[in-house]
Amino acid sequence: MYAPLRFKVFGIATVVAVGSAFAMPLAHATQTYYIDEGTDFTNGNPCDIYDVNTITASLQTALGNDGWTGSRYVNPSAWPQDFWEECSSSYGTGGDDLYYGDNAILSVYAGHGSPHYLYFGSYHGSACTVSMTDNARLGEMAAAQGAFGMWLACEVIQGSDLGTTEYQWLHQQAGWQNSISIGDDEPQDFYNATSSSTNADAWLNQMSSGGRDAIIATTETYTSGSTVDSCWSVHDSAKLKGNIFNTPRGGGPSCGNGPPEYWYCYEHWQD
Amino acid sequence: MKTKMTFSNTVAVRRWVLVAPALVAIVLASCTSQSGQDSPVIAALSSPAANALGAFLLIRPDLSPQDVAAVASPLTSVLYSASASQSLLESVSKSVTPEGSVFADVSDVPGLKVAYTRGNSTVLAFNERITRDTASLSDIGAAAAQSIFTSAFQSFLATGAISRTGLQIANAHASQLIQGEGRSGQAPTERVKEYAFRIPRTINGVEVFNAGFEASVHRSGQLARIKTFGPKVQSVVAADGSEAPTASGYTFVPSVTNAATDARIAADYPTAQVKPLGLRYWLPEGVISAVVEPREMYFVVPTATVEGHTVHARGFYVAYSMSNSGSVATVWPTPNPAATGDVRK
Numbered sequence: 001m002y003a004p005l006r007f008k009v010f011g012i013a014t015v016v017a018v019g020s021a022f023a024m025p026l027a028h029a030t031q032t033y034y035i036d037e038g039t040d041f042t043n044g045n046p047c048d049i050y051d052v053n054t055i056t057a058s059l060q061t062a063l064g065n066d067g068w069t070g071s072r073y074v075n076p077s078a079w080p081q082d083f084w085e086e087c088s089s090s091y092g093t094g095g096d097d098l099y100y101g102d103n104a105i106l107s108v109y110a111g112h113g114s115p116h117y118l119y120f121g122s123y124h125g126s127a128c129t130v131s132m133t134d135n136a137r138l139g140e141m142a143a144a145q146g147a148f149g150m151w152l153a154c155e156v157i158q159g160s161d162l163g164t165t166e167y168q169w170l171h172q173q174a175g176w177q178n179s180i181s182i183g184d185d186e187p188q189d190f191y192n193a194t195s196s197s198t199n200a201d202a203w204l205n206q207m208s209s210g211g212r213d214a215i216i217a218t219t220e221t222y223t224s225g226s227t228v229d230s231c232w233s234v235h236d237s238a239k240l241k242g243n244i245f246n247t248p249r250g251g252g253p254s255c256g257n258g259p260p261e262y263w264y265c266y267e268h269w270q271d
Numbered sequence: 272m273k274t275k276m277t278f279s280n281t282v283a284v285r286r287w288v289l290v291a292p293a294l295v296a297i298v299l300a301s302c303t304s305q306s307g308q309d310s311p312v313i314a315a316l317s318s319p320a321a322n323a324l325g326a327f328l329l330i331r332p333d334l335s336p337q338d339v340a341a342v343a344s345p346l347t348s349v350l351y352s353a354s355a356s357q358s359l360l361e362s363v364s365k366s367v368t369p370e371g372s373v374f375a376d377v378s379d380v381p382g383l384k385v386a387y388t389r390g391n392s393t394v395l396a397f398n399e400r401i402t403r404d405t406a407s408l409s410d411i412g413a414a415a416a417q418s419i420f421t422s423a424f425q426s427f428l429a430t431g432a433i434s435r436t437g438l439q440i441a442n443a444h445a446s447q448l449i450q451g452e453g454r455s456g457q458a459p460t461e462r463v464k465e466y467a468f469r470i471p472r473t474i475n476g477v478e479v480f481n482a483g484f485e486a487s488v489h490r491s492g493q494l495a496r497i498k499t500f501g502p503k504v505q506s507v508v509a510a511d512g513s514e515a516p517t518a519s520g521y522t523f524v525p526s527v528t529n530a531a532t533d534a535r536i537a538a539d540y541p542t543a544q545v546k547p548l549g550l551r552y553w554l555p556e557g558v559i560s561a562v563v564e565p566r567e568m569y570f571v572v573p574t575a576t577v578e579g580h581t582v583h584a585r586g587f588y589v590a591y592s593m594s595n596s597g598s599v600a601t602v603w604p605t606p607n608p609a610a611t612g613d614v615r616k
Contacts, residue, residue: 035612037610037612039606039607039608039609039610040608040609040610041584041608042608043608046577046578047577048575049573049575049577049582049584050573050575050584050585050606051606051607051608052584052585052604052606052607053604053605053606053607054607054610057610057612058370060612062368062369062370065369071612071613071615071616072612072613073612073613073615074610074611074612074613075608075610075611075612077612077613077614077615078612112582112584112585113582114580114581114582114583117580117582119577119582121608128577129577129578153585154572154582154583154584154585154586155583159449159451159459159461160458160459162451162453162459163453163454163455163456163457163458163459164455164456167455179544179572179583179584179585179586180585180586181570181585181586181587181588181603181604182585182604183390183556183604184557184604185370185390186390188370189372189388189390192368192370192372192374193374193386195366195374196366196374196375196376196384196386197374197384197386197399198399198403200403201384201397201399201402201403204448205386205395205397205496206388209391209393209481209500210481211446222454222455228452228453228454229406231452232405232406232452235405236403236405237403259455261454261455261456262454262455263452263453263454263455264452264453264454264455264459265405265450265451265452265453266450266451266452266459267405267448267449267450267451267464268448268449268451269446269447269448269449269467270446270447270448270449271446
């Protein structure tokens, strides 16, 4: 499973250079984001859990300062259907990711979560949840613009689920495996750190204090003869602010089809 | 029962009255003082009650690029076992974000990254050539990694960048950075990538929450990351290493029992999962400085059931006074259910 040093014998600079060579020509002229955030979870709907602090306002400011464009919808304006696949009602009636959750390079949800689920404070279309397994198909099918999923909620990503229920056609997803608290500006700090650090190092450095089991995962397409090295090469070089691998993966399955085989790789802290 | 320490209540203090300002400076240097914001007047107990606790001034200063470089320099020296980068200050100075944090790529040292985040006054240095080594096969094991960490910690202390006061290697807490990989439909294969060790800052045996020294050792045996973090403590350090509050602080005898705070947290959050953290000095993020009593601290995770799924909410920290059972609990982060965003189109 572990090839000796692989092509990293040439050092990280080579990895970054390779990543850049592939990614930069494909990079969007304008970087795009989509953010939904729930902080009001005591309003009498089925997802009442507990009110939380605001954590994406400063992230949006930092993105805007760097020329990213997008929207940040909060509380009654943030709907679960924003992350539901639009192409077919088999993913849930009223899916709208064509215009929202899958219509941007960086897709963010802040609120509550559980393994492969997101919970919204709003109750829209008789729903307040997103199942990564049943509803979401980010980076594929309709829109298919997503490249990085940031899940600012507890437990959403579990390493053991990446080969099954947590699947998305994104380059990377980041979150936590346990119950955590999140400071108001930590997502902003993470984003800013990706100017000089890889997304992996930035997430692991900025989001792991206080016993938090921060996890960042990468997924890449399996092809005949490929190895998991293709996954690690992206994982070890992608940078949001540095604009490396800020591109949709492309080549994902069409509406209604299951995913082709893929590699996944990840890192997480274990207290 | 609080005792505001004054300048005249101990022989030891009187002795200090006679010293020149230069000696006061030496005293402050021997503490972990960073800013000199506290008065150089010294307080100490003449006959402290056996169970007395101190309230100390904690400071989380905003660091200038020069400050960041000064803290990062010894960190990078230890990380690379070499003299500090010549371009460190320049690299830091040109990498300041609008919010005052720093994320620098230090050009003259291969792989060196330096970060400063204001939230908890964290200065981090890491070697990307090591942290991004997800391929090497060798694994030195936890014991050997801890030896390397111990050497690194001793080397860092030897730089004089920080006082050893309140940093006990015996208190080191171990954790691990795990890497995993797999193919769709299959369970992952995991292995250790880095062995991390954190030494919490303590004051007379009581932890300062989220403050201390931390480093990680890659499984190949090389240092990967090293950082200092958390508020600084203003104190007077005795020869035996014990600390007394400066003039801003005071001592008090706890009047609230741990059993009482346990009962209070259970009553305040009856349906939540509660993890007791113990007695802690805590300067919540966003607070620059404050005189802080140790408080009984908990991590609270509300739970709910939604569509048959058990949901563990984002948690928060709660701390109760040990000197006043009626005082309001400190809670962080602060919920903001009225938050708004863009107008939906």
